[in-house]
Amino acid sequence: MVSAVRTVLGDVPPGDLGVCDAxxxxxxxSPRLPGQELRSVAAARAELVAFRDQGGGAVVQWxxxxxxxxxxxxxxxSRETGVHVVAATGLHQFVHYDEDTLAGLRGRLADVFVSELTEGIGASGVRAGLVKVAGGFHALDAHARWTMRAAAEAHHATGVTVAVHLELGTGALDVLDLLCGELGVPPHRVVLGHLNRSPDLVVHRQAAESGCYLAFDGPSHTHHATDWRMPDAVRALADAGFGDRLLLGADTTTAAARSVGGGPGMPYLLRRVRPRLVHAVGEDLVGRILTENPGRAFAVEWH
Structure with a gap:
């Protein structure tokens, strides 16, 4: 079995990622965030440099x-900053798209995913390294099921990981029932995102027992006071033997949230989250969560 992480500059060995914002x-x-688009190349470059200066080596863009x-x-x-970057294909929740965009994908969604994974995204030639899809709040609507079926097809065709946005951290077990149970995606090829936003330790444990990866990604949003609970959730999973299944990310989605825009941004992950977790579970485990685990989670496997 050979494995490599597919970055925008080509495949790299999983162990070469360095410290990874997963x-x-x-x-x-998105039309849901008018005026807050991340469009500036200069701002993206500055954010990568700030992340690199904190010790960062790789960013997985979902x-x-x-x-x-x-x-x-x-x-x-990626070349200018020396930071590995992984790009994604996939489709977000229904609310992020207009009907014409979705109509144009009917009947060919899996083909689009596979094309972007194997041939490249549009005319860029950049191959995606994962498929990102999304669930709903405590449920999977028809759109989520459609996109996850296409993601499963793309996985079976290419071997890539399926990364899932969980709305406010909910619906993890329904996602696993569909992707892994019904659609046959191996659990170790699934990443569940935003589990920090629903600090349900029982659900976390049940999800981890499936063999999937669990991502704690992004500071709490307003009125979602879960940051202080996140180290306890990580410690509980580590104590139960699932430290090798944990991932960390910053999930910067608006211009105001970037460090260059006055927000926490990518550097916050290493500047504040990392030492907080070191206090909870120790430096060795946090180091493995930031380096070894992402390499395994996002590696493409083939014989």
Missing amino acids: HDHLFFG TPYGLGRRAADLPPL
């Missing part, structure tokens, strides 16, 4: 189809 966005734009990925800008940004 869920973030260099570029992102921005999917139709939300302003700017794929052609990713390779030069």
